[in-house]
């Protein structure tokens with residue numbers, strides 16, 4: 220019921236359209252009754268005595284014309300309302316989902332979310348447009364017919380109406396069942412979308428591991444599940460027409476039995492009786508449609524509930540009511556006893572007791588084994604996640620007291636898994652600064668050493684690079700991501716293994732670009748290359764989410780049994796100029812992960 224009221228709230232804004240549809244429906248209902256009303260003069264006057272033929276014919280034509288016009292505008296306007304409701308629902312849902320936290324997305328798949336936005340919303344649209352329109356229009360026609368029946372013979376009309384409660388109860392029962400099975404069917408559809416989306420986005424891995432048959436079988440299972448639940452829906456819905464047909468037969472049989480006696484006793488004319496039976500027959504159409512209304516409505520409700528469920532999930536990183544914009548960063552960033560645990564039910568801490576201070580203009584290198592918490596640490600700064608203990612402050616202001624937009628506007632990010640869009644090279648570089656000029660885009664690309672390969676592409680800067688930049692190599696993607704961050708030109712920069720997918724030669728080039736970039740900026744750099752790390756003003760060594768060492772390269776290396784010295788020996792901090800880039804190849808393969 221609440222889902223229904225909430226849907227209604229979406230429709231209420233279109234009052235004008237609703238009023239227009241209402242007028243069209245009244246037209247339709249009145250015209251329907253007029254057609255039925257003509258049956259009496261046809262049977263009693265036109266047919267036996269050829270009287271009033273002209274009047275009847277003209278009225279008949281006008282009534283049908285009015286009925287047609289009413290039907291056209293009411294269904295057109297109702298559909299418009301349905302489409303508008305769905306339009307709003309879709310954009311609300313999209314906006315809402317996009318604002319959810321990283322944890323929300325980690326717990327759901329793209330396929331599932333897509334299914335809600337396309338399938339569930341579509342289900343609501345179909346049901347709303349058909350159902351509500353049918354309901355209002357056919358009820359009005361029904362009222363018209365019933366009015367005629369009562370006008371000519373209230374007793375006979377009442378006899379026919381006693382069947383009504385007999386219809387309602389089974390329809391309500393049926394509706395409940397429809398809602399349940401529709402929900403199953405939407406769930407099955409969602410699962411199938413998920414399986415397909417996963418296999419398509421991971422197509423390379425599927426092929427590399429020869430898992431095509433297994434994935435196809437998985438899809439078949441999902442598709443068959445959908446078939447089964449759809450058939451459950453059909454089984455329930457298919458009961459309706461024969462059921463209604465049978466009840467119609469019962470009503471006519473009753474009217475015939477009673478009516479024959481009435482004519483014999485002279486209380487009804489043949490014309491009146493024919494009108495009566497005809498009106499009953501005419502009522503059958505609207506009643507059949509009305510009987511579907513509840514079932515359709517229940518289908519819409521099942522889908523609407525799933526939509527509102529998502530709309531009611533609130534995992535947004537919330538902006539405080541009194542959040543203030545962050546003025547241009549100029550002083551320091553302080554991590555004060557920061558703790559963080561992913562909300563994965565295990566309660567393990569990914570970070571604990573992390574404290575350090577970074578002065579504006581400094582470069583911080585974060586080193587540690589994989590899984591130590593390096594990425595987690597830098598994700599806290601733009602508030603992809605909020606700390607679960609302690610605090611992070613920028614220029615003395617807690618990041619949670621800042622507006623998200625102003626905070627994120629000052630942070631540039633390049634990660635190991637570059638995210639590019641299926642758009643042109645130029646638009647991908649200008650993603651953070653849509654108004655950038657071609658010259659600015661090119662300058663950023665040159666600084667990131669991307670210009671050389673971009674001009675070799677078929678359409679240069681206007682080349683479309685495919686979903687997630689599939690048409691580029693890992694190193695090329697990463698250079699585009701660096702160009703994108705360069706163009707944004709933010710005072711704070713986060714590089715999370717940003718150069719890991721580059722070969723030594725391009726890395727050397729990009730390092731040069733980065734070193735100029737880093738000079739007048741504050742940066743958090745996660746890297747394995749000694750050449751990068753040794754330049755840092757502060758090196759933070761993380762182990763199992765704790766800061767075990769903190770200092771400059773020479774000091775840390777001088778500690779005989781220190782963690783940094785150990786990492787150095789293990790070549791987790793290695794020098795790219797010697798031998799091959801041991802981390803680069805591994806990271807590049809990982810970058811292929813969907």
Ligand SMILES: Nc1ncnc2c1ncn2[C@@H]1O[C@H](COP(=O)(O)OP(=O)(O)O)[C@@H](O)[C@H]1O
Pocket residue numbers: 322325561562563569587588589590591592593594595596
């Ligand atoms: N979304 C997540 N949900 C739950 N645990 C996570 C998530 N992301 C990372 N972790 C866990 O947090 C720890 C630190 O991960 P991460 O910061 O990515 O390490 P690093 O970047 O140092 O390799 C790891 O144990 C990892 O398994």
Ligand SMILES: [Mg+2]
Pocket residue numbers: 593594595715
């Ligand atoms: Mg990481």
